Amino acid sequence: MPTSAFSDKVYEIVKMIPRGKVMTYGQVALLLGLPRAARAVGWTLHWVVDDGRIPCQRVVNRYGGLAAGYGWGGQETHRADLEAEGIEVRPDMTVDLERYQWWPSAADLAALQLPPEVLEELNQKLEFSREQLSRSKATLRGRVKRKQTEINP
DNA sequence: ATATTGACCAGTT
């Protein structure tokens, strides 16, 4: 398992993720203050020993996809570790980000002391997440409404 | 010191 200033910070962020929630590699990179270091985050996590000290199962890719190179068992092991904490893994080996993705609280963010330009990027992403959520809720409402119309024409 | 690798990402087609 690599030990460096960089990897220590990665572990610190990953340990913030609550049980039953996930973050993406890009999110972790952003919270490190290095918005484009997602790949390096994945590289570091690749070396993590799956002994439960670092909940690396709670990190997935931008689509919610599980890691092919996870531990020795690959995606199967990753799936088992996620299901062990109640996270549903879909047949295509992804998790529903709208349901499980976690962002730190405002207080947590303040503690990270991120530079202004990173905070700006963070805000944009949060904004985007909110839009996606409201879009999906609107879709759901539409479905429910159509269903009701079918039942009570 | 340079080239290569990888649990990635965003944009385009």
Add this chain to the structure above:
DNA sequence: TAACTGGCCAATA
């Protein structure tokens, strides 16, 4: 959420 490109970053398999 497909396939592909170019870019990114840390460590060197």
